[in-house]
Amino acid sequence: MTFAEMDGMPDMEQTPQIFAGCLSSYEDARTVLFGVPYETASRRRSGADIAPQAMRNESVRMETFSPYMRVDMTDCLICDAGDLELPSGAEPALDTIESFCGKVHDDGKMPVMLGGEHIVTLGAVRAAASRWPDLAVLHFDAHADLKREFMGETFVGYTMMRRVWDLVGDGRIYQFGVRSGSKEEFSWAMGHVRMETVSANSIDSCAEAVLSRPVYITIDLDVIDPAELPGTGMPEAGGMSFHALYDALSSLSGLDVVGFDICELSPGYDDSGTSTALACKLLREMLIAYSCS
Ligand code: MN
């Protein structure tokens, strides 16, 4: 039986290969990686929709062994389920993501999503929040993503965390690395979310606060400095280093992580391929840290 033939699963597009090290079948997997090649058509700087496949292509050059954790991805039970086939429009696409993640949760596995524009996170968080009402959401991003709407749109990257707040409410969202947003977003954040600007120095107190709760982690790759990762749609100077982000994410490895995603890689803005390679390495480390312990 192929993955797409499984009862109740959305159709998957055929993909020529899997992400390196994700050798498990769906049935045996503890962790299910999948791509969401979604992007709002009107976006000015585009290309996030090709990120999942670009990462798979790049991953053939990556070692599956983590020298940091001394674990090989091939010893973890990870399945690459391919890319979700999405209906057109944000809301139908989000419904598809939610139902896929819900199925993965209900099968006792962890969904790991590769975006795509950052709004895709909302679909995954909906699935998790409906199963774990006390879910905490940890958000690494250069941008606050707290706009109530943007140019008349309510389901775009700029509004993503505000839509997550609509679901989970006050005190459940922790933001790190934020260095761009409107005056309204920053003042609204004061009463509703815990936001650390620029860095993630408060990660240990966050980890302590969410220790007994299920956690969803979302990474917008523009949290990293554009000198290290120029391949993203909205580069924002003054960002975190890979090492700082890695250290922060390592502090979360003891938590009950029920899902995570990596979004907003736009490979076309970095001809060197460095940004895609960085994203692959980050994914490897997160997969090992959160699903292989
Ligand atoms: Mn961003």
Ligand code: MN
């Ligand atoms: Mn974002």
